[in-house]
Amino acid sequence: MPIAALLAGNVALAFGPWFVRLADVGPVAAGILQTTLANATLFGNSATLMYPIYGFVVARMWPTRTQGIALALAAAGAGLLLGRSYQLSPDHLVGDLLCLLAGTLYTVYFVLMGKAREAMAPLPALALSTLASLLPLLLAALLFGEKFWPEHWGVLIGLALASQVVGQGLMIYAIGLLPPLVVGIALLTQPIVAGAVGWIVYGERLGLADFIGAVLVAIALVLVRGGGTRVAPEAEGTKPA
Numbered sequence: 001m002p003i004a005a006l007l008a009g010n011v012a013l014a015f016g017p018w019f020v021r022l023a024d025v026g027p028v029a030a031g032i033l034q035t036t037l038a039n040a041t042l043f044g045n046s047a048t049l050m051y052p053i054y055g056f057v058v059a060r061m062w063p064t065r066t067q068g069i070a071l072a073l074a075a076a077g078a079g080l081l082l083g084r085s086y087q088l089s090p091d092h093l094v095g096d097l098l099c100l101l102a103g104t105l106y107t108v109y110f111v112l113m114g115k116a117r118e119a120m121a122p123l124p125a126l127a128l129s130t131l132a133s134l135l136p137l138l139l140a141a142l143l144f145g146e147k148f149w150p151e152h153w154g155v156l157i158g159l160a161l162a163s164q165v166v167g168q169g170l171m172i173y174a175i176g177l178l179p180p181l182v183v184g185i186a187l188l189t190q191p192i193v194a195g196a197v198g199w200i201v202y203g204e205r206l207g208l209a210d211f212i213g214a215v216l217v218a219i220a221l222v223l224v225r226g227g228g229t230r231v232a233p234e235a236e237g238t239k240p241a
Contacts, residue, residue, distance in 0.1 A: 002173070002174045002177040002178050003174075003178070003182070003186075005170040005171075005173050005174045006170065006171065006174035006178060006182070006183065006186045007186060007189060007221075008166075008170050009166065009167045009168070009169070009170030009171040009173075009174065010167070010171070010186055010187060010189040010190050010193075011189065011190075011193055012162045012163065012166040012167035012170070013162070013163055013167035013168070013171070013190055014189070014190040014191075014192075014193035014194045014197070015158075015162045015163070015193070015194075015197065016159060016162060016163035016167065017194055017197075018194070018197050018198075018201065019155055019156075019158050019159035019162060019163070020159060022155045023150065023155045023156055023159065024147075024150050024151055024152055024155070025141075025146065025147050025148050025149070025150050025156070043096050043099035043100045043102075043103055046100055046103030046104065046106075046107075047103050047104075047106040047107040047110060047184065047187055048074070048078060048184045048185065048187040048188050049075075049078075049184065050103065050104065050107040050184075051107050051110050051111075051180045051183060051184040051187075052071065052180050052181045052183075052184040052185075054107065054110075054111055054180055055179055055180030055181055055184075061179050061180060061181070063181050066223050066224075067181055067223070067224050069223060070181075070185060070219075070220040070221075070223035070224040071181065071185065071220070071224075073216045073217075073219055073220040073223070074184075074185045074188055074216065074217055074220035074224075076213075076216050077188060077212075077213040077214065077215075077216030077217040077220065078188055078191075078213065078217070079213070080209040080210065080212055080213030080216070081188070081191050081192070081195070081209075081210060081213040081214075081217075109129075110175060110180070110183065113125060113129065113172055113175055114175050114176065114180075116128075116129075117172065117175055117176030118176070122169060122172045122173040122176065123169070125172050126164075126165075126168055126169050126172050129168075129172075130164060171183075181224065182224050185217070185220050185221060185224050186221060188217045188220075189217065189221070192210075192213075192214045192217065195210060
């Protein structure tokens with residue numbers, strides 16, 4: 001169930017950039033305007049690498065050999081997805097850097113929500129995190145003089161349901177039950193789905209490298225399901241042999 005919830009949550013979250021681009025409010029209130037859907041999702045999910053590193057270094061949750069192979073395959077798949085989707089254009093530079101910053105903050109969010117899940121059920125944790133974000137986002141939108149009250153509510157309702165309720169709800173449930181390595185690799189399903197949406201809707205074409213990268217990520221997800229993570233001896237309160 002945690003694996004199924006994790007994958008379903010990532011699929012739901014992958015539709016977020018599309019809803020954001022369609023919204024008739026300002027970029028702080030919703031929007032992704034300075035990069036491609038695939039780039040936004042890939043850079044925004046740099047937590048794919050950062051969150052497992054947190055698990056290794058801070059939480060001392062080391063991967064098994066099979067999971068190490070899975071991580072290597074996922075890294076290769078991410079490299080192929082990045083190399084194909086990213087365009088070396090100054091038009092995308094600012095947007096890509098902002099997405100990279102978002103990915104860093106996304107990692108912090110995962111760490112904090114993982115701590116919250118130790119004491120709270122998924123729905124209360126999601127509700128509190130949502131409420132905590134409302135005022136800062138409203139103030140930011142007002143500060144930049146943006147339109148934040150939409151004329152068409154359908155897109156924002158879809159964004160709220162897909163990204164926040166279903167996507168984040170399932171992710172928060174899974175974070176409390178799965179190690180950072182599994183969560184990090186599963187995040188790579190988002191650029192795959194978002195890239196497919198960008199291809200179908202906006203003509204952001206995918207090539208052979210994208211499909212190979214997607215296959216490598218799929219293999220990594222199958223491998224990472226098996227076995228657990230090894231906790232460092234000192235984290236268990238014992239001395240290494």
